[in-house]
Amino acid sequence: MKVILLEDVKKIGKKGDVVDLNDAYARNVIISKKLGVEATNKNLNDLKLRNKHEEKVAEENLENAKKLAEELETKKVEVKLKTGKDGRTFGSVSTKEIAKAVKEQLGYDLDKKKMHCDVPINSLGTYNIEIKVHPKVVAKLAVHVSES
Numbered sequence: 001m002k003v004i005l006l007e008d009v010k011k012i013g014k015k016g017d018v019v020d021l022n023d024a025y026a027r028n029v030i031i032s033k034k035l036g037v038e039a040t041n042k043n044l045n046d047l048k049l050r051n052k053h054e055e056k057v058a059e060e061n062l063e064n065a066k067k068l069a070e071e072l073e074t075k076k077v078e079v080k081l082k083t084g085k086d087g088r089t090f091g092s093v094s095t096k097e098i099a100k101a102v103k104e105q106l107g108y109d110l111d112k113k114k115m116h117c118d119v120p121i122n123s124l125g126t127y128n129i130e131i132k133v134h135p136k137v138v139a140k141l142a143v144h145v146s147e148s
Contacts, residue, residue: 001026002039004047009035065134072139077101080148092122098143
């Protein structure tokens with residue numbers, strides 16, 4: 001019996017796969033636990049439509065991420081850092097502070113966990129931060145650190 005899997009099933013297949021199973025196993029385990037449905041013509045057409053819709057949504061998300069990356073690369077964020085007499089800084093700038101500054105200054109809500117900087121930001125100047133806005137898109141944002 002051919003079955004369309006609705007969820008990932010160990011050693012059988014992933015969600016959306018059409019697999020050929022023993023009739024008894026398909027009816028008594030997979031279909032009864034709602035892990036899959038029988039692969040009728042209607043269900044196969046529904047699967048094709050769902051896959052097309054998911055591809056379209058994924059493509060739109062990728063395009064939006066590319067636009068966001070282009071916008072971020074043209075912008076600059078200002079972060080204040082406390083300094084001493086000789087221009088030496090106290091502490092460093094964290095990704096949490098950068099995310100907060102981006103939200104306040106640019107209006108974008110970015111995840112601090114997706115930000116990465118090669119060097120620690122513990123002195124005044126301008127740094128380029130990499131932000132992963134999509135699994136396939138990485139944006140660069142200029143962060144200017146000045147004294148408060």
